Each structure stands twice: as structure tokens, then as C-alpha cells.
Amino acid sequence: MKITTRFWTSLILSLPMLLEMIIHPFTGWMLPGGEWTMLIFTTIIMLISAGPFITSAWSAFKKHHSNMDTLVALGTSITYIYSIYAMFTKRPVFFESAAFVITFVLLGQVLEEKMRATASDAMGKLLNLGAKNALVKRDNQFVSIPITEVVKGDYIQVMPGQKVPVDGKIVSGNSSIDESMVTGESMPVKKVTGDQVIGATINQTGSFVMQAQKVGNETMLAQIIEIVKKAQNSHAPIQKLTDKVANIFVPTVLIIAIVTFLVWYIFLGKSIATALVFAVAVMVIACPCALGLATPTALMVGTGRGAKMGILIKNGEILEAANSIDTIVFDKTGTITKGQPQVTDIVGDKENVLQLAASLEKLSEHPLAPAILAAAKKEKLQLKPVENFTVIEGWGVSGKISGTNVAVGSPKKQKEIKIAPELEEQIVALQNEAKTVVSVVQDNQVLGLIAIQDAPKVNAQNAINDLHRLGLKTVMLTGDNQQVADAIAEQVDIDQVIAEVLPVDKAAVIKKLQEKHHVAFVGDGINDAPALTQADVGIAMGSGTDVAIDAGGIVLIKNDLEDVVRALKLSRKTFNRIKLNLFWAFIYNVLGIPVAAGVFAGVGLTLSPEIAGLAMAFSSLSVVISSVLLGKTKI
Amino acid sequence: MNRIIILCLGLALIAFIAWWFFGSHQVEEEKATMKSNKQSVDIEVKGGYSPERVFLKRGVPATLNFKRTDSSNCLDHVVFSDFGINQKLPEGKVETVKIDTSKPGEYQWECSMNMFHGKVIVK
Numbered sequence: 001m002k003i004t005t006r007f008w009t010s011l012i013l014s015l016p017m018l019l020e021m022i023i024h025p026f027t028g029w030m031l032p033g034g035e036w037t038m039l040i041f042t043t044i045i046m047l048i049s050a051g052p053f054i055t056s057a058w059s060a061f062k063k064h065h066s067n068m069d070t071l072v073a074l075g076t077s078i079t080y081i082y083s084i085y086a087m088f089t090k091r092p093v094f095f096e097s098a099a100f101v102i103t104f105v106l107l108g109q110v111l112e113e114k115m116r117a118t119a120s121d122a123m124g125k126l127l128n129l130g131a132k133n134a135l136v137k138r139d140n141q142f143v144s145i146p147i148t149e150v151v152k153g154d155y156i157q158v159m160p161g162q163k164v165p166v167d168g169k170i171v172s173g174n175s176s177i178d179e180s181m182v183t184g185e186s187m188p189v190k191k192v193t194g195d196q197v198i199g200a201t202i203n204q205t206g207s208f209v210m211q212a213q214k215v216g217n218e219t220m221l222a223q224i225i226e227i228v229k230k231a232q233n234s235h236a237p238i239q240k241l242t243d244k245v246a247n248i249f250v251p252t253v254l255i256i257a258i259v260t261f262l263v264w265y266i267f268l269g270k271s272i273a274t275a276l277v278f279a280v281a282v283m284v285i286a287c288p289c290a291l292g293l294a295t296p297t298a299l300m301v302g303t304g305r306g307a308k309m310g311i312l313i314k315n316g317e318i319l320e321a322a323n324s325i326d327t328i329v330f331d332k333t334g335t336i337t338k339g340q341p342q343v344t345d346i347v348g349d350k351e352n353v354l355q356l357a358a359s360l361e362k363l364s365e366h367p368l369a370p371a372i373l374a375a376a377k378k379e380k381l382q383l384k385p386v387e388n389f390t391v392i393e394g395w396g397v398s399g400k401i402s403g404t405n406v407a408v409g410s411p412k413k414q415k416e417i418k419i420a421p422e423l424e425e426q427i428v429a430l431q432n433e434a435k436t437v438v439s440v441v442q443d444n445q446v447l448g449l450i451a452i453q454d455a456p457k458v459n460a461q462n463a464i465n466d467l468h469r470l471g472l473k474t475v476m477l478t479g480d481n482q483q484v485a486d487a488i489a490e491q492v493d494i495d496q497v498i499a500e501v502l503p504v505d506k507a508a509v510i511k512k513l514q515e516k517h518h519v520a521f522v523g524d525g526i527n528d529a530p531a532l533t534q535a536d537v538g539i540a541m542g543s544g545t546d547v548a549i550d551a552g553g554i555v556l557i558k559n560d561l562e563d564v565v566r567a568l569k570l571s572r573k574t575f576n577r578i579k580l581n582l583f584w585a586f587i588y589n590v591l592g593i594p595v596a597a598g599v600f601a602g603v604g605l606t607l608s609p610e611i612a613g614l615a616m617a618f619s620s621l622s623v624v625i626s627s628v629l630l631g632k633t634k635i
Numbered sequence: 636m637n638r639i640i641i642l643c644l645g646l647a648l649i650a651f652i653a654w655w656f657f658g659s660h661q662v663e664e665e666k667a668t669m670k671s672n673k674q675s676v677d678i679e680v681k682g683g684y685s686p687e688r689v690f691l692k693r694g695v696p697a698t699l700n701f702k703r704t705d706s707s708n709c710l711d712h713v714v715f716s717d718f719g720i721n722q723k724l725p726e727g728k729v730e731t732v733k734i735d736t737s738k739p740g741e742y743q744w745e746c747s748m749n750m751f752h753g754k755v756i757v758k
Contacts, residue, residue: 001706003706003708052705052706052707053707055682055705056681056682056705056706056707056709056710057682058682059681059682059683059705060682060683060751061655061682062682063663063682063683063685063687064655064656064658064660065656065682065683065750065751066656067707067709067748067750067751068709068748068750069707069709109708112708113708113711116747120721226719229719229720229721230716230718230719231719232719232721233714233715233716233719233720233721234716234719235716239749242749243749246749246750248656248657250656251652251653251655251656251657254652255649255652255653258645258648258649258652259645259649261645262641262642262645262646265638265641266638266641266642288748288750289709289748292748292749292750293748296714296747296749
């Protein structure tokens with residue numbers, strides 16, 4: 001039977017008894033039929049509303065388990081059975097206690113069920129985000145087919161107002177697309193031919209044809225859903241204590257209840273009825289549910305809220321670790337800076353230097369290579385064929401061009417290379433301007449220099465200052481030389497610079513920092529995977545559809561430094577909410593049980609079982625509400 | 636006299652509760668039944684899970700069929716945190732949960748309030 005039916009049954013049948021309890025002292029009004037009416041009403045409540053508690057408790061008991069139902073079933077059954085005995089032996093009865101406790105507990109459960117549904121709401125929204133159909137080209141015509149039948153390489157037409165069905169690339173047409181549901185970015189993004197589009201985002205103005213690149217489980221939405229699902233159901237280390245407590249909670253409460261009874265009845269010489277009321281109050285007030293719900297509901301709301309903002313926190317462990325971070329390390333290129341360096345100066349024979357450098361860099365995967373190629377393209381230079389291309393780790397690249405040995409790389413780290421003194425002065429001058437300088441070497445003689453600069457992102461300084469306000473120390477980690485790094489750091493107010501670190505050593509640097517600090521590392525996830533994994537919290541910043549999903553503990557879908565701040569604030573808020581919930585759940589039981597047991601009866605503080613039941617119902621409800629409110633706090 | 640009898644009864648009851656809930660007791664176990672290269676286990680959800688410990692063979696697609704016959708709202712969801720599964724279990728309906736058996740190990744599942752537990756062991 002549904003909980004709501006059980007609740008309404010017990011509420012309607014309890015009301016006459018409640019009415020009598022309230023107005024009897026003033027008017028002397030009694031229920032028609034007196035105790036017999038009470039017996040009948042309560043019996044119906046016990047059968048219909050409390051029955052499932054009793055059967056559940058019994059089947060759990062047979063498996064050596066216990067839960068909240070055990071306490072409710074026992075507490076109310078004892079009251080009910082004692083009252084029948086009391087009725088026939090002409091003693092005061094407590095039928096209404098049993099009835100009210102059941103009503104209150106069910107009220108709590110009905111409300112709690114609603115709130116739990118609200119708490120897991122974010123997930124349902126994500127699941128319904130995807131498009132159901134797509135206009136796919138089949139036999140030279142665009143026909144509407146279910147999304148599940150779209151395969152990689154399909155050409156899909158997207159009309160204004162429609163959802164982009166899968167991830168892919170625009171092949172013709174242009175439009176602006178609202179990507180807020182996936183990235184959290186509120187402004188529509190302009191898209192032209194060749195741009196990536198993400199499934200589930202909404203096409204606004206134009207229509208275009210796209211080619212499907214990722215379908216089914218590979219789409220960004222599917223991956224986000226996967227991460228959020230795992231995160232929402234993960235455990236936080238802080239839960240371990242409650243897990244231990246939960247395992248022994250109910251039997252311990254039962255033992256306390258028996259002790260309470262024995263103390264009142266035997267040692268304090270009270271009547272069986274008085275002793276029973278205290279014992280039942282103990283059983284009814286104890287609430288393992290609040291403890292059990294404290295962490296999962298907050299985790300669910302917190303991670304769901306993050307997903308809406310384009311911040312994916314992978315699990316409770318990461319969330320807890322993020323809370324104790326005191327140092328945050330940034331990769332420089334692409335994280336602090338735009339990641340699109342440009343050639344600013346060329347020293348030496350401009351055409352020759354650039355042509356040789358570009359010919360070599362065409363084969364390189366170094367982040368600075370595109371800048372040099374772009375400059376060569378702008379000058380309309382022809383690239384020359386290269387033989388014996390090699391990458392010199394940590395320095396640069398070399399190869400044979402037109403029979404000469406050409407190398408492009410860092411100006412300092414190679415001893416056998418000769419360099420003119422005036423060029424050396426130039427190097428210092430350029431580096432002082434926060435530019436990266438590469439030397440172009442022909443047959444061990446430096447021919448010329450190319451200066452490249454990668455400017456900081458517009459909001460980098462704001463983000464760094466916000467992090468300082470959160471009490472974090474900021475560090476920038478880069479393979480660039482000290483001067484360049486210092487200049488950038490100064491522009492964005494970063495506290496410490498660790499420069500000239502080879503990519504392979506980044507993880508080692510993080511490890512060193514971890515000796516004294518709790519470290520978060522922010523990188524783009526492409527070549528930072530070891531550092532992201534080494535750090536206590538790895539924050540991978542994505543750009544567009546390239547989400548570095550595996551690398552980081554926290555994945556930021558947008559390439560926005562402010563999201564680092566939001567991610568940390570969200571983690572802190574969520575973790576604080578978990579702590580608050582746990583504190584409330586523990587303190588409630590720690591204070592509630594002694595009061596119910598009558599420890600403070602000497603000063604007149606006691607609880608009747610029905611008040612205990614009400615308190616119990618609202619303790620778990622309040623924990624869930626507290627978690628739901630986390631979704632509404634300002635980040 | 637009455638009081639002494641009740642005291643003894645009370646103490647006996649405490650001892651019984653401690654032994655019944657805290658003592659080590661055998662857990663209901665079950666090996667999955669194989670059928671045309673698939674394995675599955677039916678799990679009854681009633682005051683806990685029966686069986687509580689499920690053995691699965693590695694690499695064979697597996698499903699656990701949960702059927703809740705208990706109306707306690709404690710048991711209305713089953714959560715596998717390792718797999719990110721949080722499956723609603725409507726009363727009286729069989730709900731199928733797919734288990735990834737590609738990696739051997741022990742995977743715990745729990746009810747939504749983390750009071751009842753079960754374990755999948757992939758070998």
C-alpha cells in the first residue's frame with residue numbers, strides 16, 4: 001500500500017482522539033464509545049498504517065538486521081498491546097500514543113519522499129535533455145529518424161529552435177546556439193562551418209547541416225550524465241563514521257530502551273506503565289534515518305547543482321578533499337593564458353629565420369608551433385622539406401633542411417651552440433617583456449630569434465584574486481623560463497612561480513608541494529594528466545567538446561578560470577552542508593535519547609512518545625530540507 | 636519477586652539482542668545462474684536483501700533482478716555507488732540492474748539510507 005494512503009488513514013482515524021485530548025480538559029467531552037472506539041480506531045491504524053512497518057521489521061529481524069521500521073514497529077506495538085492489557089485490567093490506556101506516533105512518522109515519510117525527489121531532480125533534467133529525433137540524410141533526403149538510429153558520419157539538418165541531436169561538426173550553414181544546458185554559459189554562442197556543436201544544445205536562429213562525430217554513449221551529454229550519476233551516488237569519507245554508527249544504531253537503541261525500562265521500573269520503583277512510556281519514547285525518538293540521509297542528499301544536490309553550472313565534481317572523496325585545499329597550482333599555458341601564443345618579434349633575417357623555423361615546427365606538436373606557422377602563413381612563406389626530424393625533449397626540435405642542420409628551441413639550454421653577444425642581449429630584453437624566445441640555429445650558429453607571447457586570459461586576475469579571498473595560495477607552474485613566468489604572474493597577481501619545469505616533472509613538483517600543503521592542480525588535461533592525478537584535487541579545464549573527463553577529479557566544461565573559484569566554493573558549501581547535516585543528526589540523537597529516557601525528569605523535562613515521534617519525523621525531514629536548500633544558496 | 640523476574644528477563648533480552656544483531660551469522664549467498672552466456676540473480680527485497688551476497692563470473696554480462704515486496708521506504712532505491720546506479724524499486728515490480736563484470740572485485744550495494752547492504756563479488 002502506498003505511504004500516502006497509509007498516512008491519510010492514520011491521520012483521519014487519529015483526529016477524533018486528538019480532538020478529545022485537546023478539548024476534554026475544558027469541556028469534559030469524551031469520544032462516544034470511549035475506550036472501545038479508541039481500540040477500534042487504533043486497531044485499524046495498526047493493521048493498515050503500521051502493518052508494513054511490522055512486516056518489514058520482522059523480515060529484517062529474521063536476517064539479523066534492523067532499521068528504523070524496527071523501532072517504530074516495536075514502539076507502537078508495545079504501546080498498543082499494553083493498552084489492550086490495561087483496558088481489560090481497568091488501567092489508563094495509551095491507544096492515542098500509538099496512533100499519533102504512526103501518523104507523525106508517516107507524515108515525515110510522505111514529506112521526506114517528496115523532498116528526496118526534489119533533491120535528485122537535477123539528474124532527471126539531464127536525462128531528458130537530449131533530442132528524441134534527428135533529420136538525417138538518407139538517399140539524398142533529410143528524413144526524421146529516432147536519435148538511437150543516428151550513426152557516426154551521418155549528415156543531419158538542424159532547423160531553428162531544434163535541439164542539436166548529437167555531437168558533431170557544422171559542414172554548411174551557420175547559427176547561434178544556446179549551450180547553457182551543457183556548459184552553463186548563458187550567452188548563445190556563434191557557430192559557423194567547421195565549428196563543433198554539442199548534442200542537446202538548442203539551435204536558435206539559423207539552420208545548418210552537421211556531420212555526426214559522436215553518438216550514443218560517446219556524446220558529451222552521455223558522458224556528463226555518467227559522471228553526475230556516479231558522483232551523486234558516491235560516498236564521502238566523512239560518511240565512514242555514520243556507516244559504523246548505522247550498523248549498530250538500532251540494536252543499541254533497543255538495549256537503551258530496555259535499560260530505561262528497567263531503571264524506571266525496578267530501581268526507581270515506578271509503575272510498569274510509566275516505565276513503558278519512557279522506554280517507548282526512547283525507541284520512537286531515535287532516528288537512524290537522519291544519519292543515513294545526511295551525506296547522500298547533500299552530495300546529490302551539490303553535484304547536481306555543479307552539473308548545471310558546467311562543473312562536474314566526480315565524487316564525494318574529491319569534494320571532501322577540495323574542502324581542505326590550501327594551495328592551488330595552475331598550469332600556465334592555456335590555463336592562465338589564452339593558450340594561443342602569437343609571434344611578436346623576429347630578430348635576424350626575418351624571412352629566412354621564419355621560413356626555417358616554420359618548416360621544422362610544421363612537424364612539431366609543441367604549443368608554440370602554431371604561432372610560428374601562423375606567422376609564416378601571414379608572410380606567405382613556402383615551407384621547405386625536412387629530413388631527420390627529431391624532438392629534443394625539454395629543448396626543442398631539429399632536422400635537416402637543404403643539407404644544413406637546423407634546430408629551433410630554447411635559447412639557453414644547449415652548450416655547443418654559438419650565439420652572438422648582441423643576440424644574447426636581445427634575448428634578455430625580449431624575455432623581460434614576458435615573451436618566450438626561441439632561437440633558430442643553423443649548423444650550431446644562432447641565426448635569429450623569434451619572440452612569442454601568450455597573453456593572460458581576460459578574467460585571470462579576477463579569478464586569482466577571488467581565490468586569494470578564499471584564503472588560498474596561488475602557484476603557477478610552467479616550462480617557460482623564470483622571467484616570462486614572473487612577468488605573467490605579476491600581471492595576474494599569482495603568489496609563487498615555479499618555472500622551467502619539464503612536462504614530465506610537473507607531477508614531481510606537485511608531490512613536493514604536497515609535503516607541506518593540500519594541493520589542487522588546474523590544467524587543461526591534455527598533457528597534464530600525471531599532475532592532475534598526483535594533486536589532491538585535479539581540476540581539468542575543458543574547451544568545447546574536448547572534455548578531459550578521465551584526468552581530473554573536477555571537470556570544468558567551460559574554459560573559464562572563474563569556474564575554478566565556483567567549483568571550490570560549491571565544494572566547500574556542499575561539504576559544510578554535509579557537516580551541518582551530520583552534526584544535526586548526531587546531536588539530535590545524542591540529546592533526544594536521554595531526554596526521552598527521562599534523564600531530565602528531575603527538572604521536569606520529559607517527552608511523551610507522540611512528541612518523540614513528531615521530533616523523529618522532523619529530524620530526518622529537516623536534514624533533507626537542509627540539503628535541498630543547498631541548491632538555492634548563492635555560489 | 637516480580638521485579639526480580641522482570642529484571643532477569645530484561646537482562647536476558649539485552650543479551651539476546653546483542654547476540655542476535657552483533658554476533659556473526661551466516662549470510663544468504665547465491666551464485667548466478669548461467670543461461671546462454673548471460674548470468675542473472677533474482678533478489679528479493681524484503682527487510683533486507685535475499686540473497687545478500689551474490690557471486691558473478693567475470694566477463695559474462697550480468698543482471699540482478701530486484702523485486703521489492705516490502706513497503707518500507709527505507710528500501711525504495713537500490714544504490715551501487717561503484718557503478719553510479721541509483722535504481723528506484725517500485726513495490727511488487729521486478730527491476731533489472733545491469734552489472735559491469737569486466738573487473739573482478741567486490742562491489743557493495745545499499746538501500747537509499749545506507750542501512751541495508753548487499754555485495755556483488757565478481758570472480
